[in-house]
Amino acid sequence: MSRRAVVVGAGLAGMLAAAVLSTAGVDEVIVLDRDELPDGPEHRKGLPQGRHAHLLMTGGLNAMEELLPGVGLRRRLLAAGAHEVSLSSGMLARTPEGWLRRWRREGPSMVTCSRALLDWVVRSAVRDMAPVRFRRAAVVGLTGSAERVRGVRIAAPGGDTDLAADLVVDASGRGTRVVSWLDGLGLSGVRERAVDSGLVNASRVYRVPEGAERFPLTIVQANPYVSRPARSAMVMPIEGGRWLVSCGGSRGGEPPADPEGFLRYTLALPDPIVGRLISGAEPLTDVHLSRSTSNVRRYLEKLPRWPEGFVVLGDALATFNPAYGHGMSVAAFGARVLGRELDRAGSLGAPGLARRVLRGAARSADGAWSMAVSQDVLYPGVRGGRPTPGDRVLTAYTRRMMKAATGSYAAAAAIWDVTSLRTPPTRMFHPGAVLAALAGSPLPPSTEPPLTPGERAVLRGLDRTGV
Template structure:
């Protein structure tokens, strides 16, 4: 059996899988990617969402640190200019139920930076392992049979070649060809579900204004309960003394790509704070749009037959509306499952390993899917969602009640932070403390505006060119 493993895709999921394999003693790990990878934190063609806001949640970062030990990705990201933001005190967040308070007690933290910086930092750390190398090329087929995958056929500058492998990991993202590859092995019929709210993302980079370096991350969430298209916007600090401003609108409420329309869109939200902030900030780029935002789930773990030697992770297993900030963390959770199963099995070609990894990786995918689809199906023009059932409506009503309580209850807010940060599964919202908080409602009155400090009010007033 080959002591080589092949990973298809050099994004976060692929590089984390490569780190796991190298750490498990695989002699050679070849990461195949069709893009020429940049030698620094710059975007690349094969990542359609790369220009938009990405949040690295505490749960996902913890999994990454476990996968790449002795490196401290957190420290590397912070040293490169990423920002650490407390969910409890470091952000201004307007939910459909009102503004969340900022508490003196810290909540879990997330890192904010460009997706390019995350990918480059992870890739650079993983490539320090001598067993890992990247090969430019396009994976066009799996080799082997319905019983065992033996490798990958790669098309590159020198033509096509077969890479033999004891284990193949498909981490090729939204563009995965896994269904076609399985058909080629004689394994058709995998069930797939797509739920598409028609979200369009529009993003633009701005120079952080002087004096606003410590202004909190600011987000106006979309409202899935209003029976109209969802519309949102976020101002997020990123490396290089910049703000990344991302807007998102579901079908019928899409943001425009022209600068004036972009500003009008932010000012037309239920609270115009994002527009007021950027009206006096210096733009550094054009407005970039992206439409690759649907939720797509390949139920590979339910296939009646699965070949040995093939694992699927990350977006190739399930993709989510990027508005919920789950993708990188779910990819890390899947790679961690791979690592734990390799540790138990002792070798990458162990019988049943691929199926066990697939089933384990599906659990965090399902949790993220429930959160994303549970919201997206509520938008009126969503396609593929179906009508929410009684249980769905009950969960939605409870989530609204808990969110309303979180506007004035630390216990309720803590439950939401734990789930949002992906430190705990969604069941955390039904912990007795959260249930009591939801039943009691907010003990403090609803805020009439964002919870700004006096200094932050001065910054906002100084930037505002709208007369607001």
């Protein structure tokens, strides 16, 4: 009998898992998804956050290139119109402690494009490198027992049908039904935690005005330290000569869906730069809202028993507030764990393989989970958590580090390394980073964005607000 793997979900986690399985020598890899997958970079229903800003951090891109050897993923993305943005020099960032300076030094970067483009490029790369089959289908359960999963059950007009598999990967995202699927096998008691700040995302696409093609990515970050709802906004370059403008507000500070209210929201932020930029830009779409933004952690690895032949990756295991830009990278880290464990085991049926993958994927999500939750619990009206004494100590240190980063390259570099997922959060406690935090900024805080003369002229030329 040939070895078959079934992947549930054709998003990033699913496609990267399919690539890993194919390169590991699995005879047949089938990817199931409810959606009809588009032939190009088009939005689809199965990506609830697909119209909003997504940042592919250095750590995530490196993991993806490792999982897709020889296809030149970074090159493909840039050729398709994606942008590579340096965190040290290519970004204007107003933090709760003030504007970060821009440094003419090497540092981590991120890739910006629409989520539709990213998914399409990754899917095309996987198709080019591996014989993966795609099938439109809705999975309604698992087959097998509490000891071993034998496949999936698929909804069909004439009655459900079963698809046998030696390994099933649940990469179905935020909408996973994994808890009920496990319950159907007699495995109950999954511990879950949800931390929901009530974040609402509102996004609109604009044409980049003539002369503003090289204007830096611009972000006004939310402030979790003032006992008020989160409010933030970002102008991000994407493919096709466009800006994707995303606003985010937690419970009580949600952005509106009407165009005039959207602009007023950006202008009312601690710095109105985003509103000033877009006031003179041509909108290309309506404002799109999304409320599916909570942090959710399913502690599947804690179950006393776990079936062989079943793996859970990506958002199906841990889902993050998308404001932090970590979900795609964590999905890649989980797929990398799958690949490494398959290499060690040498077989889909190796005893304990599924449990080792699950535990490794959970560990790879822990750092991003801690970063997201430790900030979200500070906002008023959050559901599912309150800051612990440990959270408050960490928050005080992080805030001191961020204040130092407004004028200290050493402090800023530590923050960039952690937020880009290039290093674990412990990087913030290396001796050099601690010294930078204790020393503080050697430069006075900047009350104005660090613009070049040319960028300042672009902003003035676009500004229709009179602010």
